[in-house]
Amino acid sequence: MIRNWLFPIIIGLLAAALAWQGTLMATPYVLMSKAMEKVGGRAPVNSFGFGEPSTTDNQPIVRPSPDLSYSSCAFDLSKGPVLVDVEPVSGHYWSVSVFDARTDVAAVRSDRETGGKPVKLALKRFSQRVPRDYEPVQLDYNKGLVLIRILVSDKADYPQIDAIRRKARCRVADTK
Amino acid sequence: MKPWRRYSICILLGLAGGSAYAVHQVRSADLGRQVTNGPWSANTDNGTKDASALSRARVALFGLLALPAKEAMYFTARTDSEGAPLNGKCTYTVSGSELDARWWSITLYKGEGWLVKNAANLWSVAGNAPERDANGNWSFTVSPKKADGVWLPTGGTPQFDLTLRTYHPQGALLNNPSSAKLPTIKKESCA
Numbered sequence: 001m002i003r004n005w006l007f008p009i010i011i012g013l014l015a016a017a018l019a020w021q022g023t024l025m026a027t028p029y030v031l032m033s034k035a036m037e038k039v040g041g042r043a044p045v046n047s048f049g050f051g052e053p054s055t056t057d058n059q060p061i062v063r064p065s066p067d068l069s070y071s072s073c074a075f076d077l078s079k080g081p082v083l084v085d086v087e088p089v090s091g092h093y094w095s096v097s098v099f100d101a102r103t104d105v106a107a108v109r110s111d112r113e114t115g116g117k118p119v120k121l122a123l124k125r126f127s128q129r130v131p132r133d134y135e136p137v138q139l140d141y142n143k144g145l146v147l148i149r150i151l152v153s154d155k156a157d158y159p160q161i162d163a164i165r166r167k168a169r170c171r172v173a174d175t176k
Numbered sequence: 177m178k179p180w181r182r183y184s185i186c187i188l189l190g191l192a193g194g195s196a197y198a199v200h201q202v203r204s205a206d207l208g209r210q211v212t213n214g215p216w217s218a219n220t221d222n223g224t225k226d227a228s229a230l231s232r233a234r235v236a237l238f239g240l241l242a243l244p245a246k247e248a249m250y251f252t253a254r255t256d257s258e259g260a261p262l263n264g265k266c267t268y269t270v271s272g273s274e275l276d277a278r279w280w281s282i283t284l285y286k287g288e289g290w291l292v293k294n295a296a297n298l299w300s301v302a303g304n305a306p307e308r309d310a311n312g313n314w315s316f317t318v319s320p321k322k323a324d325g326v327w328l329p330t331g332g333t334p335q336f337d338l339t340l341r342t343y344h345p346q347g348a349l350l351n352n353p354s355s356a357k358l359p360t361i362k363k364e365s366c367a
Contacts, residue, residue, distance in 0.1 A: 004179075018191075019190065023199060027198075027202060056292065067300055067302055093344075097223075099223070105224070
């Protein structure tokens, strides 16, 4: 009796280990994919959407900060590299971060590094060529999210910040 | 019972059990507990290729799109400084001294990390909001009812957590977060 079940139980334990690791590994992709769908609803793929300030009625992504203004671009590199242009917002903390489909950060640039200059990033796969005046950011996946965070420490500043952030561009590069 | 049935039963039970255990592991934690400091816990490998599958899954669930530590350190507290779970019917004093970061804020969340409805529409306290005393110390109140001074409403939610965001952290906050001087959370009373 026990001998009849020994090997099936060993195989079952192996299946459990595989399912455990598989579920852990799949979770970031699934949640990132859902996030891209949600924020992608604000704007087409490869273009920026500009979120309103976070409130209880506006929480597209878990753990939003009500002190930050969020703008996001769901990108897809399957048609070529994607160029990202972000204008600086002087006097405020701001950053641009690039997340891949596995939620890893491929690049972060904030006002600490840019010295008041605009950020110009070219998101690319290994084999893709990008314009020389853009900083290349190599990704392991075609899809991901670019997120701009800007600190809104005084609500009176929001209209000015909003006008500047809307100058941000995210587009497939014309490499012809 | 035929052998293929025994194998099928064990494989199906294994797949279901393994997946269920992974979900339980991810959901039963919070943003991360690689580093603890009083009631606060934090991850140091957010968004990096070094993160384990479990750490990456937890961050995706409780703090998707978190920045790497060099850019921002996130500390989460689910208990007060005595270790009791944070309760939305209680009043707390959060106090501390200057934090070694460019900017910080403390935000109140429920569940996986959602802002809590409250009549005042207040969800966070920014680092520049509380007044400093002569030694640079500050404090504010977390409570269900309006309090004097800087106030963060609980909205009466049964349980909540506080997330301390520190942008461009330096010194111990970045390099040795388990020994950094972080705010204390003192329970004053409960309704």
